[in-house]
Amino acid sequence: MREKELRLALVCYGGASLAIYMNGISSEVLKLVRASKAYHGVSDRIERAAATFDQAAPKRPYRTDTESLYFELFQALGQKLELRVIVDVVSGASAGGINGIFLARALAHDLDFDPLRTMWLNLADIEELMEEDTIADRTSKLWFYPFIWLFGGRAFGDHAPDQETKRKLFRFVRSRWFQPPFSGTHMLTWMLNACENMGHAESGHTLMPPGHKLDLFVSLTNFFGQPRRIKLHDPKEVLEHQHSVTLNFGFRQAATGTTVSDFGDDNIPGLGFAARATSSFPGAFPPLRFKDLEDRLTARRQAWPARDFFMTKNFPALISDKATLYDMSFIDGGVTNNKPFGAAISAVYERPAHREVDRRIIYVDPLPDDPETLLEGQRHKELPGFFRTILSALAEIPRREPIYEDLRAIDKQNKNARRFEATLQSAEAQVNRLVDKVLNLDREHKVDTAMLASWRERAHEEAHKHTGFSYSSYMQSKTVRMVERIAQLMVEGAAMRGVKLSESDMFEALRQWAERKGMLCPEGGVVDIVPEQGQQHHVRRLRELDVDYRIRRLRFVIMKLNRFMQQDNQGHLVEPVKKIKRQIYTMLESYRTRWAPEHFDEVIFERLVTQPIDDMAITAFLDSIASAMELEDLDYEQDETFALALSILPQNALRLTLFRAYVGYAFYDVLMLPMSQGADLLEVDEIRVARISPLDCENMQDDHDQQPLLGTQLYNFGAFFSRKARENDYIWGRLHAASRLVDFMLDAAGDDPLPADYDLEGFKKRLFMTILETEEAHMEESKALIKGLMERFSA
Secondary structure (H helix, E strand, O other): OEEEEEEEEEEEOOOHHHHHHHHHHHHHHHHHHHHHHHHHOOOOHHHHHHOOHHHHOOOOOOOOOOHHHHHHHHHHHOOOEEEEEEEEEEEEEOHHHHHHHHHHHHHHHOOOOHHHHHHHHHHOOHHHHEOHHHOOOOOOOHHHHHHHHHHHHHHHOOOOOOHHHHHHHHHHHOOOOOOOOEOHHHHHHHHHHHHHHOOOOOOOOOOOOOOOEEEEEEEEEEEEEEEEEEEOOOOOEEEEEEEEEEEEEEEEEOOOOOEEEOOOHHHHHHHHHHHHHHOOOEOOEOOEOHHHHHHHHHHHOOOOOOHHHHHHHHOHHHOOOHHHHHHOOEEEOHHHHOOOHHHHHHHHOOOOOOOEEEEEEEEEOOOOOOOOOOOHHHHOOOOOOHHHHHHHHHHHHHHOOOOHHHHHHHHHHHHHHHHHHHHHHHHHHHHHHHHHHHOOOOOOOOOOHHHHHHHHHHHHHHHHHHHOOHHHHHHHHHHHHHHHHHHHHHHHHHHHOOOOOOHHHHHHHHHHHHHHOOOOOOOOOOOOOOHHHHHHHHHHHHHHHOHHHHHHHHHHHHHHHHHHHOOOOOHHHHHHHHHHHHHHHHHHHHHHHHHOHHHOOHHHHHHHHHOOOOHHHHHHHHHHHHHHHOHHHHHHHHHHHHHHHHHHOOOOHHHHHHHHHHHOHHHHHHHHHHHOOOOOOOOOOOEEEEEEOHHHHHHHOOHHHOOOOOOOHHHHOHHHHOHHHHHHHHHHHHHHHHHHHHHHHHHHHOOOOOOOOOOHHHHHHHHHHHHHHHHHOOOOOOHHHHHHHHHHHHO
């Protein structure tokens, strides 16, 4: 039976009150992942096919609804393909940043999402958001009524406002001017309460599979900016201010069971700060400072145990200058990065696959441009007026900048993936012949550890012999990447000691040291020392420090195993392959920790920051980290694991595939590394991009509700003025997400993934009806909407 992973990276745009629509989408994504986790939690295939969601899922203190239907769809697909859905990355700005934070916390610790619906429906109201002393009374600015009646209609678009919206809009515009009308204290309190109301993050409860990492990226804007020195030729250096800030939160449950999480109860203040800061819409909310957070925590008598780790991880350059850090003013992340694709794209490429994989970046765009109505002639007929020009230049245009360059980058990477694939396929037959000719995998004798290690060394020698001049280029590329990683380690380790080092300066010092040692060719290609001595030193340092080569080799073995299992009639090998891959992922975990500064004694970095960075200091530093890395010990354990696997496996194609991939990897690395831009084997999977928006679900809507969201009124603030609008957008968020998620699953599963007699249309209708039946009990102003939708979907 084929197995496949649908790996999602979710990117959520900003959009003010459209946060409520995105909350509905986030809720549905969580429910799909719950169903996937429950389905694959049943190890026996026969039991899995007959189980229900309630039988398979662990008992948790929250209500479920569509999870059971997604579970049913996994079972239907499971007759041909075992599909698993995993969220790798969540990235968000402004309203999308808030929802991204809540979704990531729920995924990391399997928490309740229903309290967030309650918060949005009850508290995301203009009168709840405003400071008490700013709200107008009946006599405030009576002279302003005619202007409201005259110009107010332009802000509502095609939807006529309801009475609640009119009343609250009139009251809002007559309230205090020239100061932020919304309460930053209220908003921060709600964000902290929301994280707490989701439940406690208990050990062992997570929706992430072992070994998988979850990353959350949240965009902020540093109002005054952080000074950055940039090296030039003339002048030597310039100073610029960087306003864009990206906070990173992570979760990882290692294969060994150890969990590292930034989403636990000990970091709720950090999550609350990120949620409040990313959504600090200019003019609506006051900026947020860390000192404001500390004041609120003091008033609530709330501790922040993870404070130091949060600060070190996200503001390493300022950890020794807390006075400056605590005074920084942060505003809405959408000002500088409203469509935060960059961090998500980078993180996706670092995610290993446990099996055949379909990688998707899903972006949520509540208000996309309609290509059918976006006619160039009509757009340019009207000359923008005075106020529209100013407002659009300050807020609208920067937030609506296209994702064209991000999508071009993904397309370029996909082309690289196809090029890599073609190169691998063209070289595979020749490499296999070389490996089989030089290295004899005896059918009769077991493979021992020493034998496998000697074969690896011989493969390196043969790769050198058969690749000629290209081997020198390969060694240079390999060394430069290793030097870059060491420079990064030096900077991160120094930051832990409260000292800021320049990564470019560290790289330059290491590069010059490597040239003097004969490891890198200087300009002109002249090496000043005896070549043999330089080569010996070069090989020794690579053996001691080249972690990435080991990681690339293991990733390559996994890729080859995945490709092997995609062939027909390999179902009987699923369990032995799973066992081998579990062992490989444990080894990968061990190697990855070698680049983490926490792995090393802090004294190593203390010496680094207290003495000049000369050749003696660099040599001492490298000797120290080489001793702490213990890569040769890890290599021995790795050889021992593969030797045992090769000895146990029967004499079949799987055994030969594993042998050629592990022992013969040196040939592939020489070929591929100079083509790669990264230090890891990342460019072998294509990434598909998809969208969730009202435009992508037009078949669900009647002609009169092609743009069904009411939050788009009043320049995306509409849902803050009406509970009816909030309920409307939340319901449509769930419905749109349900429809699109099913589409993504079926597309990932390939051609004709469902049994011939499966009623897909009937399934979707049941899915929609379940959502409506659940939400009906929580809606006060949307009874007519729900009744109409039920009639439509039951027809």
